[in-house]
Amino acid sequence: MIRSKLLTSAIRTLRNIGSRFTERIWRMGAGARLFGLIVVSSGECLRRPRLVVREVYFTGVMSLIIILVSAFFVGMVLGLQGYNTLQTYGSSEAIGVLVALSLVRELGPVITALLFAGRAGTAITAEIGLMKATEQLSAMEMMAVSPIARVLAPRFWAGVIAMPILAALFCMVGVLGGYLVAVPLIGVDAGAFWSQMQASVDWQHDILNGMFKSVVFGVACTIIAIFEGYDAPPTAEGVSRATTRTVVTSSLVVLGLDFILTSFMINI
Amino acid sequence: MERSTIDLWVGIFVALGVAALLGLAMKVGNLTTSNIGATYTVTANFENIGGLKPRAPVKSAGVVVGRVSEIKFDATTFEAVVSLSVDKRYVFPKDTFASIFTAGLLGEQYIGLEAGGDDAKLQNGDKIIKTQDAVVLEKMISQFLYNKAAETPKAPETSGSTSSVVDALGANPLDNTTVNTTINTLDNKGKTDIAQPVAP
Incomplete structure (x- = not known):
């Protein structure tokens, strides 16, 4: 009797896991279909660019404050931490290289995407979910x-x-933050700071690749936010859950995509 | 078309973005400095390129004149074939010497070009004959140790190779008497130097 109870509970757990897994796959397919539908029906946006401009205001301009302030602090922290380590090797002038490369290659696109998912992605999901x-x-x-x-x-x-x-x-303000810590505060030579940075940051392989990353993250974050909103159950609870899922899924997808893109960009 | 404040803000936003990208390109990146225009390609064969990478700088007298565009392996001669893209403004003689240097002790590796005296100039697709390989630190150290071991006349026979090297380094070629004579000589020389009257 007990054994059969155990067996049924085990089967139920297995069934739950399986149904969750298939649910994820189903949602991924539906999201991809929605992405296709959006791309196909974006002729309206070309005819009426005012619609897009209005949304750029709400997603882009309104996110400016959080992006700029966090970029400034991220740059300053990078400067301080970098100086702390580089000083041991007597190469504190390389602080500019460290700040610029880590911002342009990784932190700029990734942190922007994470903040964007929290600031603008949730707003999109909640708005569309409530409209529905x-x-x-x-x-x-x-x-x-x-x-x-x-x-x-x-x-x-x-x-x-x-x-x-x-x-x-984000990258530009972060570099300025790093400059502010390194040059006036610590006393690294300004010429060495900029010239070493310029010598090792490549326009195509670092800056353009970082921009490409952020375009990919833009597509991923926005499509996830829109899909979660469009797919949300039409209840207060459903909308709140969809908003949470937007942040969680976007963060995971951004970090995973970052690894994939970086491994393509860095040829070992 | 009706205008609104939203348009103004979005305009400012986009302009800021373009300005940031320009700033990144000009101030942070090397779009201005590494802007090598038209180039010509020459190749050079090395037996060992060490840690040379594509896009490494090609310098002459310390000035960047080009970049390493490609590194291949020649399976017939078992050498590395390095292609260099050199700026068209700089023309080098045919007998230019190409060597692989290291910036600093642990820095990146680059190719240094030392111009020769030939009247004929390097053309696109030419090959630099005179090359010098990268210095491999391990090779240098082992060579130094071998030389040191060969120098010592009576290195005691030991079973392990490590201990023989240690012995070779430990054996002092200067014995006590030689040292003393040298010190005395130097001492006397110093005294005579000081004793000499200084011309007014």
Whole structure:
């Protein structure tokens, strides 16, 4: 009797795991289909660029403060920590190289994407989820207006446009933060700081690759936020869960994608 | 078309982004400094390139005149074939010497070109004949140890190779008397130097 109870509970656990796994696969497929639909129906955005501009304002311009302030602090911390280590080897002038390379290659695109997912991604999910819960999306469909072309596509393109701009600003402000710590505060020579940086940061292999990364992260973060919102159950709880999932999924996807992209870019 | 403040803010945002990208390219990156225009390619064969990488600088008199564009392995001669892209503005004689140097003790490796005296100039696709390989630190150390061991006349026979090397290094070629004579000579020389009157 006891044995059969154990057996049924084991089977139930296994079934749960399996159903969760298939659920994930199903959602991935649905997300990919939505991505395709958005790309196909983005002609509306070209005809009415004002729609995209409005969304760039909400996703990009409104994220400026958090991005710039965190970039400044990240740059300053990098400067302090880098100096602490480099000083041991008597090469504290290389601090500029350290700050610039770590920002441009990794931290700029990745931290921007994580902050973007928290600041703008959640807003997109909550907005679309609530539009769906209050049946605004169905109303649009009733009036023969495609919600994908009118609501989803402008938000998608706005995210893709805003992310590289934010990442470039993050890198630049971070380098300025590192400069502020290294040169006036610690007393590293300003000429050596900039010239060593310029000697080892490559325009194509470092800066353009970093920008490419941030475009990819922009596509990933925005599509996840839009899909979670569009797919959310039309209840208060469903929208809140979808918002949480946006942050968790985007963060994981960004870090995983970063590894894949970096391994392509660095030829060992 | 009706304008709104949103347009203005988005315009500022995009302009800031472009400015940041320009700043990254000009101030942080090396778009301005490494802008080598038209180049010509020459090759050089090395028996050992050490840690030379593609995109390593090619310097002459310390000035960057080009980049390493490609490194291949020649399976017939068992040598490394290094292609150098050199700026068209700089023309080198045919008998230019190419050697692999290291910047600092642990720095990156680069190719140094030392111009020769030939009237004929290097053309696109030419090969630099005179090359010098990278210095491999391990080889140098082992060579030094072998020389040291050969120098010592009566190195005691020991079973282990490590202990013989240690013995060779430990054996002092200067015995006590030689040292004393040298010190005395130097001492006397110093005294005479001081004793000499200084011309007014």
